[in-house]
Amino acid sequence: MKLLFVHQKFGEFGGAESNIRLTANELRSRGYTLGLLHAESSARNELEWQEIFSERFCLPAADSSKFARSVLQQFQPQLIYMHNLPDLAVLETLLDSGVPIVRMVHDHALYCMRGYKYNYFTRRACSRAFSPFCVFPCLASVARNPGKGFPLKWVSYTEKKKEIALNQRCDHLIVYSDYLKKELIHNGFAADRIEVCVPLRMWNDETLISSFSPRNLILFAGQLIRGKGGDVLLQALAKVRTHFECAILGDGSHRPHCERLAARLGLSDRVTFHGYVLPGELGQFYRDASIFVMGSLWPEPFGMAGPEAMRYGLPVVAFDAGGIREWLTDGENGYLIAWKNVDLFAARLDQLLGDKQLARRLGRCAFEGVQSYDSCRQIDRLESIFKKLLRPTKDRSFKSQHSQNHLPAYE
Numbered sequence: 001m002k003l004l005f006v007h008q009k010f011g012e013f014g015g016a017e018s019n020i021r022l023t024a025n026e027l028r029s030r031g032y033t034l035g036l037l038h039a040e041s042s043a044r045n046e047l048e049w050q051e052i053f054s055e056r057f058c059l060p061a062a063d064s065s066k067f068a069r070s071v072l073q074q075f076q077p078q079l080i081y082m083h084n085l086p087d088l089a090v091l092e093t094l095l096d097s098g099v100p101i102v103r104m105v106h107d108h109a110l111y112c113m114r115g116y117k118y119n120y121f122t123r124r125a126c127s128r129a130f131s132p133f134c135v136f137p138c139l140a141s142v143a144r145n146p147g148k149g150f151p152l153k154w155v156s157y158t159e160k161k162k163e164i165a166l167n168q169r170c171d172h173l174i175v176y177s178d179y180l181k182k183e184l185i186h187n188g189f190a191a192d193r194i195e196v197c198v199p200l201r202m203w204n205d206e207t208l209i210s211s212f213s214p215r216n217l218i219l220f221a222g223q224l225i226r227g228k229g230g231d232v233l234l235q236a237l238a239k240v241r242t243h244f245e246c247a248i249l250g251d252g253s254h255r256p257h258c259e260r261l262a263a264r265l266g267l268s269d270r271v272t273f274h275g276y277v278l279p280g281e282l283g284q285f286y287r288d289a290s291i292f293v294m295g296s297l298w299p300e301p302f303g304m305a306g307p308e309a310m311r312y313g314l315p316v317v318a319f320d321a322g323g324i325r326e327w328l329t330d331g332e333n334g335y336l337i338a339w340k341n342v343d344l345f346a347a348r349l350d351q352l353l354g355d356k357q358l359a360r361r362l363g364r365c366a367f368e369g370v371q372s373y374d375s376c377r378q379i380d381r382l383e384s385i386f387k388k389l390l391r392p393t394k395d396r397s398f399k400s401q402h403s404q405n406h407l408p409a410y411e
Contacts, residue, residue, distance in 0.1 A: 001386065003027065004035045004077035006094065008084045010056065011042035011049055012279065014223050015304045016084055016106040021045075021279075023199050024052045026379045035075045037068065039085065045278060065089040072097050079386055082170065084109065088163055095169050100389040103170040105180060107301050111164055111187040113140035113155045116227045116298045117322075123227075123340075125299040125322065129186045130164060132157070146253060164188065171389050174382070176302030177323035197381055200307055200373035208283065209313040209367065212290045212360060216244040216353050219289040219314070221282065222305045224252035229319065231261050232342060233295030238265040239346035242353040246271040247285055286312040290359055291352050294318035297340060302326070306334075307373055310366035315359055317348050333366035 007020060024034055036053040050056070057071045068090045080094055082103045094101060108117040111130045118125045119138075126138075134140045135157050145153040164187060167173075173194045175181050181194045218237070224230050230248070237246055248258075248271060255273060262271045277285070286292075292309035294300075299322030306316045307327050316334035318324050319341075330336040335348040352359045 002033045002077045004037060004075055004080045006037045006080060006082045006085050008039050009042045010038040011046040012044040013042040020083060022201055022375055023379060026375050028052055037071055044276060065093045068093045078390060088166060091166050095166060100391060101170045102172045102174060102385060103167055104174045110167055113160050114143060118298045123297045172385055177326050179323035179326065180301045195385060197378050198373045199375040199378040200370060202311060202371055202374040210287055210289055210363060212356050213288050215288060217289045218244050218246040218291050218293055219285055220293050221249040224250050224255040224258060226254050227298030229295030229297040230254055230258040232297060232340060233293060234258060234261050234265055234267060236342045236345040237267060240349050242350050244270060244353055248273045249277045249285060251276045289314055291349060292316045296321050300324050307370045310370045313363040313367040315352060315362035315366055317345060333362055333369050
């Protein structure tokens with residue numbers, strides 16, 4: 001099968017990119033021919049991505065819709081696997097092509113004008129569907145501009161409404177969690193078109209299980225953005241009485257603030273910010289760790305970092321935010337802490353650091369529990385969706401509707 005992935009970024013960046021790499025690798029091993037239409041480069045782990053995607057196409061700043069039509073004409077996909085791409089002109093072109101589209105929804109950006117589904121000031125999760133309430137009193141039309149220039153930008157309510165309507169035309173949607181499925185239904189998406197699928201590469205090699213070393217290493221891995229609660233995590237660490245080290249893996253806009261906070265809290269000698277770490281270099285950190293932590297305050301669509309750590313037999317301590325409770329059971333495979341309860345978070349860390357037998361027992365349950373996310377079984381389900389949506393050649397209208405322009409593959 002010829003399958004065209006569509007995503008904003010080329011290369012590693014966050015959880016969405018990890019999902020794409022893992023899924024595409026498995027599909028390629030099953031004989032799929034893969035192409036990638038993208039808008040920008042992350043400049044991370046690109047060599048592996050080049051090996052996975054035999055043909056790659058980078059959207060230009062202008063005439064993106066025309067370029068997308070030409071890519072479809074050249075690559076001739078049987079199915080499109082859409083991920084995150086905010087260019088509505090390209091999305092509309094793909095939808096009008098007659099090629100079946102499966103949309104993977106990674107986060108809240110599809111139906112939330114802020115993108116992170118919580119109040120900026122209180123950080124409490126929003127339970128409303130997209131509506132005029134988002135404009136007033138939420139004031140989500142005004143958002144931070146992470147790029148250069150003016151620090152604020154305008155977010156169009158009309159454009160977001162159009163984005164939702166366009167995505168509702170996709171043939172099928174894939175999500176990580178029942179929580180995210182309910183959010184989509186709440187925003188008008190058809191329940192019978194949404195499938196929960198969580199591919200995660202598993203193993204049975206006991207040598208990869210954490211050693212629970214005397215270092216008492218607490219591990220965090222993920223983007224350092226405000227919603228991930230790095231500052232609240234540091235506040236909890238400052239209350240831990242047992243000796244520990246903490247390795248924070250990842251980068252993002254909130255890192256400078258967290259580094260300054262760690263210094264103010266007297267944690268500089270115990271907390272190390274390692275920045276972005278290549279996927280192949282992560283294993284040693286997990287094998288040395290005793291606990292994996294998540295400080296997320298935003299409603300996590302799933303929280304893939306937790307199950308990834310559980311593959312190494314690590315217990316997880318995290319706040320009860322969004323879809324986390326679907327894989328983290330309090331007292332069984334870690335501890336699920338009431339939202340923003342810093343004191344209890346610190347107490348659970350002390351408990352696990354001081355009782356390695358307990359930590360190992362919870363870690364073993366964690367390891368056994370995530371086996372259900374094995375990528376082979378999950379991608380079997382994904383393949384079955386793809387095959388149901390395939391249309392006979394005579395039903396594919398794109399070739400007769402658009403020009404015969406050909407483009408060189410992007411390198």
